[in-house]
Amino acid sequence: MYVAALELVDFRSYSHVQIDLRPGVSVLVGRNGQGKTNVVEAIGYLATLGSHRVAADQPLVRHEAERSVIRAAVEREGRRLLLEIEIVPGKSNRARINKSQLPRPRELLGVLRTVMFAPEDLTLVRGDPDSRRGFLDELMMLRTPRLAGVKADYERTLKQRNALLKSAAATRGSFDVTTLAVWNDHLVQLGSELVHERLMLVSDLCAPVRQAYADLAPASGEAELGYKASWTNAAPLADQLSRDQIAAEFRESLARVERDELQRGVTLAGPHRDDLLLRLGDHPAKGYASHGESWSMVLALRLASFALLRMDGDDPVLILDDVFAELDSTRRERLAEMVVDAEQVLVTAAVADDIPATLSGDRFTVEAGQVLSDPAADRGDA
Ligand SMILES: Nc1ncnc2c1ncn2[C@@H]1O[C@H](COP(=O)(O)OP(=O)(O)OP(=O)(O)O)[C@@H](O)[C@H]1O
């Protein structure tokens, strides 16, 4: 698939901009702070309904405006779809496909699929577990959009269960046993489905991550993945657990931590406290990997995501936001070779020379709220 056209209204620094894109490589070049990342962030938002930079929607809306609109024409298996999302902070967003409104924005998930490489990705190795859970869940939802509903239901249940625990903590232990049992049932049912899906995803990712890491950094040990569960001591887990086994273990662990939970007023076990383990050779990447190794690990995770999505159907749109500046010339070249045959690759850079020649393509200059196609650098094959 590829994005054929993008229109932004009051998104980030843009009051209005329209860009026509083609399959193949497109490069956006411009000085710092001119709006390159804003463009690719908008495309990523259409695919994932979230920004790779911020958790809240408010920063996405241009100062002084009340709402943003992202519109894109997406070419998918020979069909053109017009996707649109209206971001209204504090209210629910509105999504449309071919001008007809969807009952829920999350029904947009899976229509446009992207894999984004960005400087923020380093937190996948260095940061807290929530960024790694986010990585797994986002990829899982791109592959199986139905799971977005399961995740939303899990989060709602968790919130309600936490509220009950909190009120129990406040009243020093007086709480409604039957209500807690009902929340436990919901939590276990939804949570075990999420965990089961994550475990299958981790197992699908293992081989492509190992391969991509070996290709990028042949001399730096093997990359391995694992899943660390908060609800069992048998970690890391592989994919051999059935959903029923997961549910049984999860339920037992809730019984084990119940006293603690009632004191602290939070749910202590479940997929919201699990982690994706990243290992290089015999050590966890976090705390041991060098800067370059951490980058290779992150790139391997993204390349493996690309490989899985490509196997599921047509190519996702690849977005490389400012990554070449972070890499040495060997890794730059290797990464470029590994992505160049994707159906569409969007690259941003402040310095055009950082982009390997392998990735030559259409060129756009981003400056002062405008994105201008640079005809001199066009491939001329239209
Ligand atoms: N909600 C907003 N309203 C108006 N301007 C915004 C908003 N959010 C961000 N900006 C502005 O957008 C600009 C940043 O754009 P962006 O991150 O796309 O830059 P960039 O071209 O990718 O730069 P770099 O090369 O440094 O990565 C900043 O000047 C920032 O102040």
Ligand SMILES: [Mg+2]
């Ligand atoms: Mg940027």
